[in-house]
Each structure stands twice: as structure tokens, then as C-alpha cells.
Amino acid sequence: MNLLLAAIAPVCVIILYIYYKDKYEKEPKRLLVYNFLLGAIVSIILTSILYYGFDIILPLSNKTSVFQQFVKAFFVVGLSEEFSKYVIIRYFAQPKSAFNEPFDGIVYAVMVSMGFAATENIFYVLEGGYHTALARAFTAVPAHATFGILMGYYMGKAKFSNRKGILNLTGLLLAIMFHGAYDFFLFIDFIPGIWTGAFVSLFIGILLSRKAIKKHQAASKFKV
Numbered sequence: 001m002n003l004l005l006a007a008i009a010p011v012c013v014i015i016l017y018i019y020y021k022d023k024y025e026k027e028p029k030r031l032l033v034y035n036f037l038l039g040a041i042v043s044i045i046l047t048s049i050l051y052y053g054f055d056i057i058l059p060l061s062n063k064t065s066v067f068q069q070f071v072k073a074f075f076v077v078g079l080s081e082e083f084s085k086y087v088i089i090r091y092f093a094q095p096k097s098a099f100n101e102p103f104d105g106i107v108y109a110v111m112v113s114m115g116f117a118a119t120e121n122i123f124y125v126l127e128g129g130y131h132t133a134l135a136r137a138f139t140a141v142p143a144h145a146t147f148g149i150l151m152g153y154y155m156g157k158a159k160f161s162n163r164k165g166i167l168n169l170t171g172l173l174l175a176i177m178f179h180g181a182y183d184f185f186l187f188i189d190f191i192p193g194i195w196t197g198a199f200v201s202l203f204i205g206i207l208l209s210r211k212a213i214k215k216h217q218a219a220s221k222f223k224v
Contacts, residue, residue, distance in 0.1 A: 003125055003126055003129065003130070003133065004122065004125075004126070006125055006130060006133035006134075006137075007118070007121040007122045007124075007125035007126070007133055008118055008121070008122070009137070010121075010136070010137035010138075010141040010142070011114045011117055011118045011121065011141060014110065014114055014141065014142065014145045015036075015110070015111065015114050018106065018107055018110045018111075018145075018149075019032075019107075021103075021106075021213055021217065022103060022104075022107050023217060023220075023223075024101075024103075024217075024220045024222035024223050024224070025100070025101060025220070025222040027098055027104060027107050027108070028098050031093075031096065031098055031108075032107070032108075032111050034092075035088065035089075035092070035093055035108050035111035035112050035115065036111045036112070036114060036115040036118075037115060038088045038092060038112060038115065039085060039088060039111065039112035039113060039114065039115025039116045039118075040115035040116065040118055040119045041115075041119070042084075042088060043081075043084040043085050043087075043088055043112060043115065043116045044084075044116060044119050044120070046080075046083075046084035046087065047080050047081050047084045047116075050079075050080035050083070050084065051076065051080055054075075054076045054080065058071070058075075058076070060072050060076070063190075064190055066188055066191075069184060069187040069188050070184055072183075072187060073179075073180045073181075073183040073184035073187050074176065074177075074180030074184065075180075077179070077180070077183050078175075078176045078177075078179035078180035078183060079176055079180075081116065081179065082147060082151065082172060082175040082176045082179055083172065083176075084116070085109070085112045085113055085116060085147075085148065085151070085175075086151065086155075086168075086171075086172045086175070088112050089105075089108055089109050089112055089151070089152070089155055090155070090168060093108035093109075093112070094108075094155060094158070094159055094168075099159060101156070101160075101216075101220050101221055101222060102153075102156035102157050102159070102160060102216045102219060102220075103156060103213075103216035103217060103219075103220055104156055104159075105152040105153060105154070105155040105156020105157070105158070105159065105171075105216075106148075106149050106152035106153055106156060106212065106213060106216060107152070108152065109148040109149065109151050109152025109155060109171075110145055110148040110149060110152060112148065113144045113145060113147060113148030113151075114141075114144065114145065114148070116144060117140070117141050117144040117145070120140075120144075121133075121136055121140070121141060124136060124140075139198075139199075139202065142202065142206065143178075143179070143182050143202050143205065145209070146178065146202065146205035146206055146208075146209045147175040147178055147179050147205070148175070149209040149212055149213065150171065150174045150175055150178060150205065150208060150209060150212065151171040151172060151174065151175035152171065153171065153212035153215070153216065154167045154168065154170045154171030154174065155167070155168055155171045156216060158171070178201060178204075178205045181197070181198075181201040182198050182201045182202055182205075183198075184197075184198075185197030185198040185200075185201065186198045
């Protein structure tokens with residue numbers, strides 16, 4: 001039970017942070033829960049199916065090949081996980097009438113991402129224990145949040161633009177790029193010290209996420 005709480009705690013902190021940042025017009029709590037659950041269940045299922053398909057079409061067995069780890073990071077893990085979140089945001093959250101300002105893209109994308117991160121984190125923490133819980137609380141979970149914010153920033157803009165398709169795909173591609181970069185440096189840890197690149201990419205992602213939040217806050221039509 002304590003391990004489960006340790007796995008969920010950082011997810012809850014990030015959700016509360018984003019909910020607080022939605023200053024001017026809060027989203028319906030029920031809809032937030034739905035997005036979280038879809039991220040926790042449906043996106044995990046979609047990701048598993050995509051993983052299985054990639055494993056058949058593009059088997060990557062050489063763990064010391066930089067090229068294969070690059071393909072795995074960007075085109076298997078990054079693409080599969082972010083696309084599975086994107087589908088939910090694009091076809092469930094974005095069409096909703098409650099999605100009525102650009103900042104909502106960030107809110108719903110983070111809810112879906114945190115649902116995914118919660119399920120993933122539970123599996124890792126139950127297997128790895130408290131050390132894993134502590135490490136992931138400051139790495140993988142915030143990373144999923146930044147991927148969600150960056151994707152949601154553009155998907156929020158997309159709903160109110162005549163360039164909807166381009167902006168939606170921009171959000172997806174940006175999330176894949178940052179996700180892939182983060183994982184790539186961790187996957188090639190056989191090169192001494194290279195893992196620090198993951199933290200550099202995470203730090204850049206956090207800076208861009210903060211900027212994205214401030215931009216959409218400032219542009220809110222509900223701002224008094």
C-alpha cells in the first residue's frame with residue numbers, strides 16, 4: 001500500500017499544480033477524471049499494441065548499438081507513447097465544449113499524460129521499491145508532464161485556429177522529440193556519462209513548459 005502511494009504521489013502533485021495554474025476558468029472535475037482514466041487505461045493498451053507491432057516489424061536486439069537505441073527511443077517508445085496520448089486528447093478532449101480556451105489543451109494533455117504515468121509508475125515502483133519511486137518522482141513523472149504540456153500547448157492553439165491539423169501534429173511531434181531525446185540518452189548508458197543528456201533535455205523541457213503555461217495564461221479570454 002505504501003509503495004502504491006509512493007508511485008501515485010508525484011502524479012497527484014503535478015495534477016494539483018496544473019489545476020492551480022488553470023486560474024481563470026476551471027475544467028469540469030468529471031471530465032478531468034475521465035481524461036486521467038483514459039490515459040491510465042486506454043493509452044497504456046494502445047501503447048502495448050504499438051509496441052507489439054514494432055517488435056514484429058522492427059525487432060531491435062542490439063542493446064549496444066547507438067543507431068538501434070536511437071530508433072527505439074524516438075520511433076518505438078516516443079512515438080508509441082505520445083501517439084497513444086495524442087489520440088485521446090485529439091478525439092475525446094479537444095471536441096468537448098468545455099475545451100473553450102487554449103490553456104485547456106495543457107490541462108487535458110497533462111491529465112492524460114499523468115494517467116499514463118501513474119499506471120507506468122505503479123509497475124516500476126512495485127518492482128523496484130522506494131528507490132525507484134524516489135528517482136522517478138524527479139525524472140520520469142515530471143518528464144511525462146513536460147511532454148504533455150508541450151503537446152497540449154499546440155493542441156490548445158489548434159482548436160481555435162484554421163491551421164488545426166498542422167498545430168495538432170506540431171504538438172505531437174514536439175512531444176515525441178523530447179520524449180525520444182530523454183529516453184535516448186538513458187538507453188545508451190553504456191557510453192560513460194552520456195545519461196546526463198537526459199537531464200539536460202528534461203531541464204529544457206521544463207523551461208519550455210513554464211513558458212507555454214505563462215503564454216496561455218496571459219492569452220486567456222476569461223482573464224479579468
